[in-house]
Amino acid sequence: LGKIEIRISGLGGQGVVLAGQILGKAAAYDGKNVVQTQSYGAEARGSMAKSEVIISESKIGFPVIRKCDILIAMNQKAVDEHLKDLKTGGTLLIDSCNVKELQVKAQIYKIPATSKAEELLKEKLYANIIILGALTAIKKIVSNRAMEKAIKDSFHVDEITKNIYAYKKGIELGSSIRLTKNVP
């Protein structure tokens, strides 16, 4: 595995911070070293939010991401702001309901997370968990078992069923998704 650096960005309210926390927990359950960072406040003004997860087999010396291996962008502004920090040949996962313009060299996975969340659960707030499912299916950086445990640990008992359902739908989406190679 080596070291994997993931950045998740989107509008405040899209669950970017929670998604990073769940991903970080899951990787720790898999026995990895994890540093997980979130920014709030004026950095997030215009109500953008950012969350970062560094996962490594060995000790993490420098806990800051400069270039990420995986960028998860929940809206257009997240792509516009953070694409410059994606490594060449890195992986871009987007919520395709909220991202329209893409002129990038990257492995792009378009996940219609928001519309799936509305369709299946009547609430777009599950889009972040659907994206985590898709990420798990596509990149296999954490085990399915650890991810389910991390989700269960992150919600109150009466919210677990819907979130596990959203996660599994994300797994399905991620398993069937076609990689889009955009070479402008």
Next chain:
Amino acid sequence: LGKIEIRISGLGGQGVVLAGQILGKAAAYDGKNVVQTQSYGAEARGSMAKSEVIISESKIGFPVIRKCDILIAMNQKAVDEHLKDLKTGGTLLIDSCNVKELQVKAQIYKIPATSKAEELLKEKLYANIIILGALTAIKKIVSNRAMEKAIKDSFHVDEITKNIYAYKKGIELGSSIRLTKNVP
């Protein structure tokens, strides 16, 4: 205010990560910029956990703490490991139930958080929230109102009352605590 850097450390299970998340949220509610970082996994092996919060009026350029202004140590090992990173004249808050040896130059506040939690709430897991109350009373880096809102936002509805109670008891402890100047 400028920039304030806080590190919280203790055993896994002492609520160090959650305490950092609540403190970070509260500072954001106060309109500050916040970066909040947590480490899991092997860095936390021997089951130590670490959480960091940087609070600033202006944009936070470098999101890593080298020396902290405030160290919250929930057990002896946390003091032993992290005291070297406390700034000269910095503030040390300890859970005095779990820290016995102190030979340091710092402003030290000894909070009997674990025993208070057991006495008042029959559960030592509230010690982290008691410490947050004490911190708020002593250092006033976040407003009381923002802290209460952050606590309410961080727990399920049926857990809020006890946590707000723990927080208020922490405020009382912090308001009446005597500063211990240890100059070895």
